[in-house]
Amino acid sequence: MKKTNLPLAILVSILTFMTSCEKDDSFSENKLSNEFNSESYMKKGTGDDKYTVLGTQKEIPCSVENMAEAYQSILKNPTAVKHPDKNYPINKTHLYVKFKPQDSIQYNKIVNDTILAVSDEPFEYEIANQGSIYLDPKANDTIFTFYYSVVPKDYQIPSEVPHEILKDLHFTSEDAIGETPSEKEENILDFYEDLNTEALKISDNLEEDEKKEHTYFQNDPSERLSYDDVKRLGLKVKDVQINYELEPNDEDVEGEARLFRRRKWRPSGTITVQEDAINQSVGVMGARVRVRKWGWLVIRKAHTNRNGYFETSRTRTKRVKYALYFKNRRSGNIRRFTVKASSWFWNARDRGHATHKRRAWRRHYTYGRRQFYGYVQNAAFDYYTRIAPQFGLSMPKDRININATYTACQSSQHRPAVLTLLPVSRLRITRRSGNCNYRASDGIYATTVHELTHAGHQRMDAGMFSIFHSGSCNRAVLTESWAEGVETIVTNQRYLTLDPNYLATNRFNNTNLRLWNDGRQANTVAQMNEYTPIVADLIDNVNQNTIPGIGGIQPIDRVTGYNLNQIQNALDNCRDIDCWENNLRNYYFNATENNLNELFDYVRDVRNNNLSTPCN
Known part of the structure; x- marks a missing residue:
């Protein structure tokens, strides 16, 4: 027990100075081999360089223009589901924004905005080599790189930060439909799925495994061409039509397949790291996960638990990409800490580039950054x-x-x-x-x-x-x-x-x-x-x-x-x-x-x- 009360705190000095703790383990007599x-x-493979290298620029699948073209294509496809109202307006729902911060105040304004959820990598590019940070070679008029965000169309973008609107975007609102959809709402969900698939198809953004799942035709739905057939004919998937009556699913009955794709699911996963001092795998704890629709729009967020497991709230979005940020928030927007990637201007993160279709994400770090x-x-x-x-x-x-x-x-x-x-x-x-x-x-x-x-x-x-x-x-x-x-x-x-x-x-x-x-x-x-x-x-x-x-x-x-x-x-x-x-x-x-x-x-x-x- 205490014998006396603690003394009162002395007056805190206002003026502070830059100082440091130079921490080295110089006394060790048993250094590693x-x-x-x-x-x-430490570097056993590729994809762990400091700088990301961009690959091919792809068409933006969620642009208003591409979604409108997909809608017209759906109307012409006899196997696709049509909207029950006979008309579906392709309006602007979101904005694709590019920021050009000029100083630390502007930088902090955008990177700490949880709605903006900025990325240093543009979303419409394939990745030739994945690194920890991306430095845009055109960002030569600022000490910062460019940052990218997808925000609702009515969001008040910080006017004091230089920016430009790259594209008007349209996303379908399947998650706005309740837990027990009506017959009409079920029809709308089926329409959304076909429209989204078509938008990815005509912009050449379908993943290879999904291309193999579909059956295609040129003029007559009875053709039933496989993906290999399409390639043998010297065609591209975007040049043929998908037979939407033959759903790519493990179920044999079309009605059951429709029910399967309407259901909600929880994006989840496990992030682990290999402890080299004891040769054990442990969870990456308290890290922030963002789930983006098609790799663009953030639709769900979560933190990993002490075992590295995360699970978000439910969504009907079929195709998502995951990203892990080495940071932690206590509650709401109150941030405990952020791990920076060898630089004050980049947050440490692991942005996955594969599309996961109603599937969990698994990452295990055994070397490198x-x-x-x-x-x-x-x-x-x-x-x-x-x-x-x-x-x-x-x-x-x-x-x-x-x-x-x-x-x-x-x-x-x-x-x-x-x-x-x-x-x-x-x-x-x-x-x-x-x-x-x-x-x-x-x-x-x-x-x-x-x-x-x-x-x-x-x-x-x-x-x-x-x-x-x-x-x-x-x-x-x-x-x-x-x-x-x-x-x-x-x-x-x-x-x-x-x-x-x-x-x-x-x-x-x-x-x-x-x-x-x-x-x-x-x-x-x-x-x-x-x-x-x-x-x-x-x-x-x-x-x-x-x-x-x-x-x-x-x-x-x-x-x-x-x-x-x-x-x-x-x-x-x-x-x-x-x-x-x-x-x-x-x-x-x-x-x-x-x-x-x-x-x-x-x-x-x-x-x-x-x-x-x-x-x-």
């Missing part, structure tokens, strides 16, 4: 939804950007404040450390937790990160040792839960030190820097001074039994090590508290390492 560390090992983004996504989601609540930690602010840097050899970083007009990410998580060592999945998880702990610390005590403490010789030890401690405790907890035989990829070469950051326990005071193991020392029952076979003289640790919430509360508003120690002693009863001074002495000594003038 050269084969595992190599780029060729999306595997890396999955690691960062999981760590961030776990921090916001489990770690902070379970351990009673200060929650980072919402709307935090995490720049997931894939190729560069850089340290990871927390930026408390940014003095720039550019949309700079608050956190940077690197796949390779500053010395170019690859971080395995446990290392990426740990590093993400570390930087988010800084963000939570800043939210609890902004003054610690202000310019007034930039020269403090206590500041680095206090902030880094705290983040290192949280990283150590929660990383080991997670991976031991996933694998009871877990061996950390940065473990020390000693049978007694096998977990994440255990190498810190092997350091002598002279070998330590600001990333001390003090937080783990306050919690565990290990006295590193008595561990056999590691060499040197390690600090004496005869303190145990504190928890992360207590250690955080004691740290709040402290500007020196003595304050942290005294608060622990004054706030909480602990059977080993008489040994606190002995333990914190090594932290005070570490604080003075590499300082020409000792810190007072």
Whole structure:
């Protein structure tokens, strides 16, 4: 229990400055093998380059012009279902918009608009090679690329963002019909299906597998040409007619086939990532999924659960394309975090380009960028939804950007404040450390937790990160040792839960030190820097001074039994090590508290390492 009330928070400094946490696991003595560390090992296939390459530009199937042509074609086809009102107006229902943001304010305006749901890739192109981002070569008058959106015709497009209307679009409204359609509404649903199929056919947007399902004719429906017959005749599918009376379906009875295609279904799927540190498949947690009709109009959204499974509300739309965004929203438009694709200007995502006809989506990331983004996504989601609540930690602010840097050899970083007009990410998580060592999945998880702990610390005590403490010789030890401690405790907890035989990829070469950051326990005071193991020392029952076979003289640790919430509360508003120690002693009863001074002495000594003038 607490002995006294916590002291009042000090006045928060208004002026902040750009600073960073240069986080590297430099003490590791058990680096991954050269084969595992190599780029060729990590990149086992194609389609994982940084930049997307566009292929053939296709006709827009949902344009008003194409839908009108499809409607006339349906009227001429004796096998197609006609609208019961004998007339169906092909009016503009949506707009295809291209945005050209000129600055960060305009950029944030459109990318944070959930109705716009912008994409950096235009929708009417095939993809020659799928990457993480697309940079339009014509976007040479702005530091941003172009962004594309499909919006309702009456939507108030942000006028302050330069844009142009590329096409007027028409989408059928099958989902506007209720759960138990009348006979007339059933007829309308059948009409919609034939019209949509015709629109895809004449614009040459039908997938190959669907072309094979249909039966065709040139003039007489009794011809019943197969897809192979059409090709043997030297024709294209768009030049012949589909026999709509012969529905492509497993059912033998036409009436049952009609019922099948009218039914609603739930777009769903499972997104997983291979944890290379433990060779396990785990779900990509809390990621945002968008379901687009034909790959154009967003009709459904969902988040993956902890197993990577998602399921949307029901729809009658037959053909959809899926896309996964490595981001998470708490509720409504409140965004917890967004993973950025190695750049401040692109969100990390995996946009599927195959059409799924009433079928689920399955993705499993085993290498490359999306595997890396999955690691960062999981760590961030776990921090916001489990770690902070379970351990009673200060929650980072919402709307935090995490720049997931894939190729560069850089340290990871927390930026408390940014003095720039550019949309700079608050956190940077690197796949390779500053010395170019690859971080395995446990290392990426740990590093993400570390930087988010800084963000939570800043939210609890902004003054610690202000310019007034930039020269403090206590500041680095206090902030880094705290983040290192949280990283150590929660990383080991997670991976031991996933694998009871877990061996950390940065473990020390000693049978007694096998977990994440255990190498810190092997350091002598002279070998330590600001990333001390003090937080783990306050919690565990290990006295590193008595561990056999590691060499040197390690600090004496005869303190145990504190928890992360207590250690955080004691740290709040402290500007020196003595304050942290005294608060622990004054706030909480602990059977080993008489040994606190002995333990914190090594932290005070570490604080003075590499300082020409000792810190007072």
